[in-house]
Amino acid sequence: HPDSKGSVFCDLVGVFLAAYEVVLVPVVMAWNLELRGFWLLVSWATFTFWLFDFVLTFNKGVYVGGQLFRRRSVIVVQYLKRWFAIDVLLLLVDLIANILDTTGTQSIRAFAGACRTLKFVRILRVVRIVQKMLFWSIGWAARVAIQTLLIAFCAAMACHILCCGWWAIGVRGPTDTGYRWTDSYRDEFSAQGVSYEYMTSLHWVAGQMTLAGTDVVPKNSLERGMATMALVVALVAGSTLISLMSAAILDLRRSQHSRASSLLLLRQFLRQESIPVGLAAEVQRQAHERDADVTFYHENEVDALAKLSRTTRTRLIGAIRIPAILSHDLWRFWNNIDAYSLKALCLEAVDCRYVRSEDDLFLAGEPSAGAIYIADGKHMYTQAPGTSVVERLVSTPVKGDTWVCEVALWSMWITVGSMVAVTRSKVFSMDAGKLWSLVRETSSVQKMATTYARNFHKRLIMAIPPLQDYPTDLYFPQTNVADLLSSQVDVELVESYVDGCGMSLEQKAALIRELLAEKCCVQVDRNNCLLRTVLMAVLILERSDGRRLAELGRREGGTGAPTSGT
Numbered sequence: 233h234p235d236s237k238g239s240v241f242c243d244l245v246g247v248f249l250a251a252y253e254v255v256l257v258p259v260v261m262a263w264n265l266e267l268r269g270f271w272l273l274v275s276w277a278t279f280t281f282w283l284f285d286f287v288l289t290f291n292k293g294v295y296v297g298g299q300l301f302r303r304r305s306v307i308v309v310q311y312l313k314r315w316f317a318i319d320v321l322l323l324l325v326d327l328i329a330n331i332l333d334t335t336g337t338q339s340i341r342a343f344a345g346a347c348r349t350l351k352f353v354r355i356l357r358v359v360r361i362v363q364k365m366l367f368w369s370i371g372w373a374a375r376v377a378i379q380t381l382l383i384a385f386c387a388a389m390a391c392h393i394l395c396c397g398w399w400a401i402g403v404r405g406p407t408d409t410g411y412r413w414t415d416s417y418r419d420e421f422s423a424q425g426v427s428y429e430y431m432t433s434l435h436w437v438a439g440q441m442t443l444a445g446t447d448v449v450p451k452n453s454l455e456r457g458m459a460t461m462a463l464v465v466a467l468v469a470g471s472t473l474i475s476l477m478s479a480a481i482l483d484l485r486r487s488q489h490s491r492a493s494s495l496l497l498l499r500q501f502l503r504q505e506s507i508p509v510g511l512a513a514e515v516q517r518q519a520h521e522r523d524a525d526v527t528f529y530h531e532n533e534v535d536a537l538a539k540l541s542r543t544t545r546t547r548l549i550g551a552i553r554i555p556a557i558l559s560h561d562l563w564r565f566w567n568n569i570d571a572y573s574l575k576a577l578c579l580e581a582v583d584c585r586y587v588r589s590e591d592d593l594f595l596a597g598e599p600s601a602g603a604i605y606i607a608d609g610k611h612m613y614t615q616a617p618g619t620s621v622v623e624r625l626v627s628t629p630v631k632g633d634t635w636v637c638e639v640a641l642w643s644m645w646i647t648v649g650s651m652v653a654v655t656r657s658k659v660f661s662m663d664a665g666k667l668w669s670l671v672r673e674t675s676s677v678q679k680m681a682t683t684y685a686r687n688f689h690k691r692l693i694m695a696i697p698p699l700q701d702y703p704t705d706l707y708f709p710q711t712n713v714a715d716l717l718s719s720q721v722d723v724e725l726v727e728s729y730v731d732g733c734g735m736s737l738e739q740k741a742a743l744i745r746e747l748l749a750e751k752c753c754v755q756v757d758r759n760n761c762l763l764r765t766v767l768m769a770v771l772i773l774e775r776s777d778g779r780r781l782a783e784l785g786r787r788e789g790g791t792g793a794p795t796s797g798t
Contacts, residue, residue, distance in 0.1 A: 233292075233293055233300075233302075234292050234293050234294065234295070234300075234364075235364075239292060242285060242288065243361045243364065244361075245281065246281075246285060246357060246361065247357070247358050247361050247362075249278050249281060249282075250354040250355065250357050250358050251358065251385070251389075252278070253278065253351045253354055254351070254352060254354065254355055254389055254392075255389075255392060257351050257352070258392060258393050258395075258396035258397070259396055259430075261396070261400065262396035262397070262399045262400040262403075263396075263399070263426055263429070266333070267333045272330075272333060272334065275326075275329075275330050275333070276330055278326070279323070279326040279327060279330055282319075282322065282323060282326060283323060286319055286320075286323060289307075289311055289315075289319070290304065290307060290308060290311065291304075291307075292307065293307065294306065294307050294310045294311070296310060299541070299544070318353060318356075321353075322351065322353060322354065325351065326351075355389065358382075358385070359382070362378060362382050376480070383473065383476070387469055387473075390465060390469065391434065391437050391438070391441065392434075394437045394440075394458075394461075394462055394465070395430065395433040395434045395436075395437045396433070397458065398413075398433045398436055398437065398455075398458060398462075399414075399429060399430070399433040401454055401455060401458060402414040402433075402455065405452075405454050405455070406452075406454060407451070407452040407454070408452050408453050408454075409451060409452045409453075411451035411452060412451055412452065412455070413448055413449060413450055413451050413455055415451065416449075417432065432448065435448070436448040437462060440459060440462035440463055440466060441462065441465075441466040441469070441470075442466070443466070494519075495516070495519065495520060498515070498516060498519055499516065502515065502516070518590075528586035528656075530584075530585055531549065531552075531584070546575070546579060549578065549579055550575050550578055550579070552584055553578040553579075553582045553584060553660065554574070554575070554578055556582075556584075556605055556607055556660045557574070557577070557578055557582060557605070557660070557662075559605065559633060559635075560605070560635060560638075560713075561713035561714070561755050561756065562684060562713050563577075564755075564756035564757075565680060565713065565717070565755070565756060566677055566680065566681075567756075568756055569676055569677055569680065570674065570676040570677055573670065573674045573676065573677055576670060576674075577667065577670055580666050580669075580670060581602075581662050581663045581666035581667045581670060582660055582661070582662050582663075583660070583661050583663075584658065584659070584660050585658075585659055585661070586656065586657070586658055586659070587609075587653045587656070587657055587659055588653065588656055589653055589654060589655055589656055590652060590653065591652065591653045592650065592651070592652050592653075593606075593611065593636070593651040593652070593653065593659065594637070594647050594650065594651055594705075595647070595650045596614075596615075596616060596618075596619035596620070596647055596648060596649050596650045597619050597646060597647065598646065598647050599644075599645070599646055599647075600637045600639075600640035600645045600646065600647050600705075601640065601663055601664060601665070602637070602640050602641060602661055602662045602663045602664040602665075602667070603635060603636070603637050603638045603640055603641050603661070603662045603664075604635070604636040604637050604659060604660070604661050604662075605634070605635050605636075605659070605660040605661075605662070606630060606631075606632055606633070606634045606635075606636060606657060606658075606659055607632055607633065607657065607658040607659065607660060608632035608633075608657050608658055609631075609632055609653060609654070609655045609656060609657020609658065610629065610630070610631060610632075610653075610654040610655045610657070611629070611630040611631075611651050611652065611653050611654055611657065612627055612628070612629060612630065612651070612652055612654055613627070613628045613629075613630050613636075613649050613650070613651045613705065613706055614626070614627045614628075614649055614650050614651075614652075615628075615648060615649040615704065616649075616650075619647075619648055619649070620648040620649055620704065621648075621702045628706065629654075630651065630706065632657065634706075636651065636705055636706060637705050638708065638711075639688070639692060639703065639705075639708055640664055641662065641664045641667060641685075642684070642685040642688045642689055642692075643688075643689050643692055647705050648704055648705060649704060649705050649706075651705070680717065683716070683717055684713070684716050684717055687715075687716040687717075688708075688711055688716055691708070691709065691710050691711050691716070692708065692711075695708070695709045695710075713755055714753040714754065714755040714765055715753070717753070723744050723747050723748065726740060726743055726744055726747065726754060726762070727744070735762075743764065751766065752764050752765060752766045753765050
C-alpha cells in the first residue's frame, strides 16, 4: 500500500536524502570540493537507496482517478507515464558521478560535478511527498505546520543556492571590468576557511532578500545581474509569504466573528425570554465552552463523502463501524458465519456519533429503539425509585467498551435508568427494526439470530428475585452468548470457520461430536480464534474435622500408581 508504514518511512528517508543532495551539490560545485573517504561512501549509500526505491516503485500501489490499484500492469503503466524517465536519468547521473569521483582525474571530476547539477530535479520529489502527506489523516494544525515547513524549506534552499552561486561567480565567473567582489576580501578569505567564505556569501544573500545593507558590493555586470535576480526572488517570495499569512489571518477572523455573532444572538434570546441570571450564565458558559471545543462531524455532514464511489464509501464506513461491532461475541459469531451480511448490518443498522460532556444518551422511562455501544469516554448511569426497582438513587459509573440496552434488540424495552456523558465519547447505536429486516432477508444467520433472541427473552422474563436480580439497562443475568446459542449453531460456526486456529480435520470432527452431544460450546474471541468451553463439576467430600477425601493413586492388576499431581 502506498500509504503503509513502510512506504511512509521510505518517503521520509527520501525527503531527507533529497534535501541532503540539494544542500551538498551547490557547495561541491561552488567550492570545487572533492568527495573523498566518508563523503564518497555516503554518496554511494545514497545511490543504493535510490536504486532500492526505484525497484520498490514497481511494487507499490498507485492512485488513478482517486481509486487505489495494486495490479502490477497498472503500476508499470502509470510509472512509465509519470516519473520513470526522470528517475532513470537521475540514477544514471548518480552512477556516472560516483564512478568518476572514485576513479577519474581532476578534469573528469569537474564533469562529474556538472552531472550532479541534474540532482536539483529531486527537489520535485520533496514537493510530491509533502503533497502526499496532506492526504494523511492529520489535523488542521498539522497541515498548516507542514505547509509552513515546506515554504521555509524552499526559502532556505533558494538562499543556499544563491549563496553558492554568488561565491562561484565571485571566484571563477567572467568579468568585464577586471574586478570581482571577492577581490576586496582576498586577505580575509586566504586566512579563513570555507565556513567563513560561505557565511560571507550568505550574509550578502540575506541582505538582498531583506533589503538590508551589506559591505559586499558587485564589481562587474554578471554580479550586478545576480544581485538583480536575488532582488526579484526576494520580491516574489516575500509577496507570496505575506499573501499566505494574510489569508490565514482573515480565515481566523471570520471564524472568530462567526462565534461572536452566535453568542451575541444567544444573549439576545435569553434577555428576550427573561431567563433568570443564574440559568442564563450557565447556558452562556456551556455554549462558549462547547463552541471552543474541537468539532466532531457525523458522516452525513461531510459533503465530500457523497463524491466517493459506493465501494470506497462502503469500505470507509466498514472501517469505522465493524471494529466496534466485533467487540460483542454475537457479532463475532455472525462475522464468521456470513461476513458479507455483517457489513450490510453495519451499513444499514449501525450509526456512529460523538457525544459531549453532560449530554444524555437516554432518559428513564423512554422506549428504546436499539442497543448502544460506548466505545470510549466515561458515563454515569443513574436509577431512581420512580422508574426502577431501587429504594434510593443509585449511580453507576460506566467506562468505554460497554454495551448498553442490548435487550432492546430482542424485546420491547423501556429504559429503567438514565445515562449521561461525563466526558466526550464515541457512541455506536444499532437499530432493532433494521436489524430484524436484515435477518429476515439473510437465511445464513436467521437460525442463529432467532435462537439467540428466543433464549435471551426467556432469561429476561425469568430474571425475578429471589432467583435473579431484576434486569437493568446495563445488567442482564445469565445471557452469555455461548449459553444462549444452540449446539447446532455452534456446529455451523465450526464448519464455516476458515482459520480453525490450526485444527486438523480429525480435531474439527471431534469438536463437532462434542458440540452435538452438548459436552461443550464454542465462541470467538477478539483475536478471531475459537474458544472451547466445557462444563466441569467438582465434588469435594469433607468430614466435620476438616479432612477431605482425596485420590492418591489407583490400583490395577495388582500394581498401584500415584495419581498425576498428587
